Amino acid sequence: MSETNNSGPMLAADGTPLKESLGRALRRQKIRGLALVAPLLLFVLLTFVIPIVSMLVRSVENQIVSDTIPGTVTALSNWDRQAGQTPPEEVFQKLFFDMFNAAEAKEHTKLGTRLNYENTGLASLFRTSGRSMDDIGEVFQDAIEDTDSRFEEGAFWYEMMSGAGGEAVIAERRARWESLTGDNMSGDIGFTLSQDVATMLPTTAAAYTDFAIWTAIEDSDVVAEEDPWEAVYAALAVDLRDPSRAAAVAGYGGPGAEALQALTAAEMPVLSFTDAFAELDDDWASPGVWQTIAVYSPNYTSGYFLNSVDRELTVDGVEARPDNERLYIKLFGRTLWMSLIITGSCILLGYPIAWLLANLPVRTANVLMILVLLPFWTSLLVRTSAWKVLLQQQGVINELLVWLGFVDDANRLILMNNSTGTIIAMTHILLPFMILPLYSVMKTVPPTYLRAAKSLGATNWTAFWRVYFPQSVPGIGAGSILVFILAIGYYITPEIVGGTDGVFISNRIAYHISRSLNWGLAAALGTILLVLVLALYWVYDQIVGIDNVKLGG
């Protein structure tokens, strides 16, 4: 027995607080309940929550730019993007080394594809430029090898670069490769960088380390036996161009010191990377290309979402897209509007059927119910294709109308490949989702209410409208939510019978996922759709009240 105490909490018989005691008693029940839902919870988590979260992340994710051309992105941060000029030489130089690595790893085309979403033409620019990085490097390679033929040998390079203390540089380059390729780059590379060289010739050290890591891990070759990449020669040339580094070389005494010192004295080509890129493609000399790269260089971007609402991110901030590129707002509007029409038609067509079902004798109602459920037993694709047969200009409906003389043979109705087709077919397909909740709610409204209303003097219509209808509203609510939310995300039916005027936003999402491969945009569109549904649900809750939604009982 518990004991009431005016000042303290209620106590159980053994003196523990009653709440604690109760909590302990309920814990076992709670654990059991949790164990029962656990499998479903896990399933939902894996197949529903995680994909949705990943979709949300993907819609703003933009690491590809800084992962592929990290040096360029860092260098670009100081560039005045609004000035309307191309970036300084330093940026082009970084771009060369970034692009060289990206081309080795064949990642540059992916970046091109990504940036192409924002600025058409960048895909081919990156693809063709990537191929030509070797050519730029070769200019330096030829000059260096002409000066001293020892630079032709991989072993010489290996000996010159090897030493101790350069672990930090190697670790940094490994991390860069990892974020570029997404592969694991750890493992022995059979090369240790000399810290002295790294301090003296940082660009060369970085380029050679990149080459060493790639050669050892991706190509599984021995670094000492391989000739370095053209980029390494270019890096050496870049380093030696710097007078302070050249001075450091003069005082160096490590392996290959005299070869390096000879190089500082030799004539090196005065190749500017800016010119080299401009020669590859005029576009590199266009500030627009660089603006796009700069605007989309952060790790996260609102670009996909802006694109989803027909806006774009430019150096001057958010701007509307040109008229001929606007698509999505119209498509969202059409999706909402047509879903509303479909929901409305489902109410109009489903209400009388549900009423009939609810008021017929059980045996007859069951037969009718089977007819209602029959569509569920046939494939959605088959049903939609059947509509195609029916709705064609030479299809069953048109033939019938022409035969009956309602429609002139020359003016057959266009019922398909437009919004009419989508509305007709989707109303048919979604009708059961309206009828079932309506039916189950109507089933709970006893016929005595109608009789009572009539006995009180109401006509059939008044009795229905004032007494029966208000009680069936929860069913309309449940059916409408169900149909509307299903309709808003529908894909197959609009795809098959919708043509161009009758497609929904989902068709566009599917297009971006399976054809244009712009998953970020697809994710942003999907996220907007999700938010839209949640917002409408909230509005619905405010107006109708979600308590008023019944699926029966």
Added chain:
Amino acid sequence: MAETHEGEAFVEFERVQKSYDGETLVVKDLNLSMPKGEFLTMLGPSGSGKTTCLMMLAGFETATHGDIRLDGKSINDIPPHKRGIGMVFQNYALFPHMTIGENLAFPLEVRKMGKTVRDEKVKRALDMVEMGAFANRRPAQLSGGQQQRVALARALVFEPELVLMDEPLGALDKQLREKMQFEITHLAHNLGITTVYVTHDQTEALTMSDRVAVFDDGRIQQLAPPDELYEAPQNSFVAQFIGENNTLSGVVTQIENDKCIVRLDSGEEIDAKPVNVSEVGERTTVSIRPERVETNKDRLSDDAHTLKAEVLEFIYMGDIFRTRLRVANSEEFIVKTRNAPDQPRLRPGEQIEIGWLPEDCRALDA
């Protein structure tokens, strides 16, 4: 509405038949006439046709044959909403989406009454059933008894001359039911409303009604005031259905005026009053109420027939004793005796003799 005089038929059923499937008649040849202001109860087991009769009167079912008249006019072709009959349903049928006030205003609204008149009438009707304080509540917020009162007020608020009630107290507990029985009868009599009340509860029928129509098998078996129904049942169904009853079967051996002698199947002879028998040799079921059986031989006349009985069970019930006897091969013979000082308490196994006044034992149809 035209003035009707006492005794003149206000509600009339004439040769009314009803069939749902075209094969069997649910109501067979119903004739009934009730004067204005009468409280008539239709009593019967389920499936006896009583509710069908009520629904035909309300207009929710149409008679297959025959004529139903209200105040002299045939209402067969008048739709329910034009009949102006108030109705109380089994589960009250209060509209759940309206408040109590709106529920009551509904019949006035559809009659296009003004708001002030409406409000006044609603208030008066609610006060009448002592529910004036609940006008803004929803039906679901009221208890069963309160809903019942509201349903009654709603059926009366538009001042109908005829009110139908379809087992309105079925869902209430015993105590509340008894209270409401009393209130409904008072209200009906005070307002002078003609009431047709359907129930399968015989106590309700006996305590509330001016007359009771006992239904069975689609026919009225007996239409009589409660006391007559109980004390003078016209046939064995009514005798069985109303109150507790002992039955014994046998053959009439002697019959003269309003007395006859019946030889039971066990060979013993008893006195009875012939009701449904007219000839010697006819088979009959005699019916006697448990409280009319006399266990004290001294109180019977000398020439009265008696039966030997063995006490099987004695139940003390406070105000009465209930004794189960074996009489003439029947083990279900019940005797009720008043708990009085001189009344012996019988013990199981005791052999006694029982008898009765001839007029208390009715020889009915077999």
